[in-house]
Amino acid sequence: VxxxxxxHAGSSLRAPRARQVTLLDLLDRLLGGGVVIQGQITLAAAxxxxxxxxxxxxxxxxxxxxxx
Amino acid sequence: xxxxxxIARTHEGVLDALRKRTTVIPMRMCTVYRTEGxxxxxxxREAEGLAETLEQLEGKTExxxxxxxxxDRARFSDPGTDAAGVDSTAGATGxxxxxxxxxxxxxxxxxxxxxxxxxxxxxxxxxxxxxxxLLNPPQRPEASGSRGxxxxxxxxxxxxxxxxxxxxxxxxxxxxxxxLGVELVTTGPWPPYNFLPGAMGAAW
Numbered sequence: 240v241x242x243x244x245x246x247h248a249g250s251s252l253r254a255p256r257a258r259q260v261t262l263l264d265l266l267d268r269l270l271g272g273g274v275v276i277q278g279q280i281t282l283a284a285a286x287x288x289x290x291x292x293x294x295x296x297x298x299x300x301x302x303x304x305x306x307x
Numbered sequence: 308x309x310x311x312x313x314i315a316r317t318h319e320g321v322l323d324a325l326r327k328r329t330t331v332i333p334m335r336m337c338t339v340y341r342t343e344g345x346x347x348x349x350x351x352r353e354a355e356g357l358a359e360t361l362e363q364l365e366g367k368t369e370x371x372x373x374x375x376x377x378x379d380r381a382r383f384s385d386p387g388t389d390a391a392g393v394d395s396t397a398g399a400t401g402x403x404x405x406x407x408x409x410x411x412x413x414x415x416x417x418x419x420x421x422x423x424x425x426x427x428x429x430x431x432x433x434x435x436x437x438x439x440x441l442l443n444p445p446q447r448p449e450a451s452g453s454r455g456x457x458x459x460x461x462x463x464x465x466x467x468x469x470x471x472x473x474x475x476x477x478x479x480x481x482x483x484x485x486x487l488g489v490e491l492v493t494t495g496p497w498p499p500y501n502f503l504p505g506a507m508g509a510a511w
Contacts, residue, residue, distance in 0.1 A: 242494070242495075243492060243493070243494045244492065244493045244494070245490065245491075245492055260494050262312050262315065263446060264371065264494050265315045265316070265319055266311070266315055266336075267443070267446070268333075268497060268500035268501070269315050269318055269319065269335065269336035269500070270335065270336055271500075272333065272335070272500030272501050272503070273333040273334050273335035273336065273338075273500050273503070274332060274333065274334045274335060274338075274503055
């Protein structure tokens with residue numbers, strides 16, 4: 240599984256801090272990248288087609304939900 | 308949002324498992340084919356482009372490197388401008404105060420400039436190891452948590468045989484620029500979301 244690693248100077252290079260990758264990084268790629276084929280996307284969240292949804296708005300909503 | 312997260316993690320989980328065994332062309336989340344026939348048709352229609360892309364991506368992995376800057380983390384070389392701001396030589400006059408404020412502002416501006424240069428060099432160095440690289444817009448500060456301002460949001464397509472070199476370079480750069488208050492955060496390995504040829508991107 241993809242991980243996030245902080246490279247702190249002075250910390251042991253063999254034991255970087257690895258965490259589960261953030262939802263933001265994941266959605267940046269899953270909604271902003273990847274192959275798109277027109278007319279094939281049918282899944283919708285709350286009646287809004289996900290690909291029509293501005294990623295910024297979605298991320299803002301996630302931030303709010305996460306209380307950040 | 309829990310629904311979105313669960314879909315996203317599942318999508319990534321499947322690609323991550325496949326990525327370990329073969330070359331993967333990631334599709335955008337929520338790409339759905341109603342029938343197996345639909346999948347077959349697209350594969351047939353796009354066979355040439357897909358084969359070309361697979362060839363280009365074979366043996367390469369996407370890594371993300373974000374660089375954060377937090378001025379509180381910076382270690383200034385001049386110990387005379389500490390937080391207390393007591394300057395025994397200048398006295399407590401208004402002129403001395405204004406002078407100190409001006410000096411602090413100048414130092415802050417210079418640090419910002421140095422950090423920008425550091426970010427540019429980090430990207431150059433990592434790009435020189437990578438087969439391909441891209442700069443994405445920095446994520447908004449409120450989304451990146453307490454790490455400070457994101458000054459670089461780079462993605463790198465790295466050949467597996469130089470992956471170790473790539474990470475070593477990132478570690479070296481972290482050590483070199485740590486005193487500026489700069490933190491490098493690596494994410495990955497990712498399927499190559501950011502390195503699909505133009506013909507297979509959004510316009511495909």
